[in-house]
Amino acid sequence: MRALIVDDEAPARDKLRRMLAAFDDVEVVGEADGGAAAMELAAQLQPDVIFLDVQMPEVDGFAVAASLPDDGPELVFVTAFDRYALQAFDAQAADYLLKPVEPARLQRAIRRLRMVPRVQAARPQAATPTTQLLVVDRGATHVVRSADIQWLQSADNYVNLKLAGRTFLLRRTLESLLKDLGPGFVRTHRGAAVALAAVRAVRPRGNGDAVVVLQDGTEVPCSRQHRPALLERLQAPAG
Structure with a gap:
């Protein structure tokens, strides 16, 4: 519901x-x-x-x-x-x-x-990952493909959709958006998530924390709480 x-x-x-x-x-x-x-x-x-x-x-x-x-x-x-x-x-x-x-x-x-x-x-319907999102920005409605999103950053009840060279602000919670986007995205921090396809490396830091390095060099924080799940998902076979 x-x-x-x-x-x-x-x-x-x-x-x-x-x-x-x-x-x-x-x-x-x-x-x-x-x-x-x-x-x-x-x-x-x-x-x-x-x-x-x-x-x-x-x-x-x-x-x-x-x-x-x-x-x-x-x-x-x-x-x-x-x-x-x-x-x-x-x-x-x-x-x-x-x-x-x-x-x-x-x-x-x-x-x-x-x-x-x-x-x-x-209630019985199986969740199908969404392939695109509609984002209203300055009066225009933009179609954002899920495949173009590199990572997500939460801001209260909003989420910043991070694309190559552009950011869109969507009025959603990170938790609910991740459920719609499906298994191609994984949470790395309380306020961040990454597209698995965009990950280039995971670099350890102190106290079990890590930094996720994306293909374009962007660094996204990864807490020790979410690091095991991220590594497990990166090792899982595609599909």
Whole structure:
């Protein structure tokens, strides 16, 4: 169940993300701090469910809901106010949670979502690595081939896509992006990952850490925690 969290308050997003981490079948694929960003991410990430705040500057939660297609993601409104409940269900919301969200109440919401046909249909599908990404930069939409990405660098809820001579900024978490890119990429550090095809060498450093040297000479940090998995993946046969 791919989830998008939308709330203009970072502590609220952090708390809900931690609570959703308790469910093995829920993956938070992105976060948005406002309605405009939520609409962009909903189109880009195609989540199964959006956990959506109501009161947000400029574009509120109901405007986001109205912008979604009829076959779009399920909606769970998460707000501190109970007065929007009727309006939320008029917007075809799957559930309505009051802040502070109680674990038992969230569990009931997840249980209800699991019964939704859209979510049930999505669960058994095998993940196929994406071959390209769409990145909006200065009003233009760029098609970035996965094969052209040399390495990835996380920056909060964004990821820098490092290509030869160019960098694109994508609103995603590194963890969720790696799942979409598939086995051709491997994490080397809490905030970095490399394309296996771009690796030229792995040079050891002190305390078990290392530096990954790419084909163009770029050096990417590799922590001792991730070094064994990187070496194992580099030794694995292609395909």
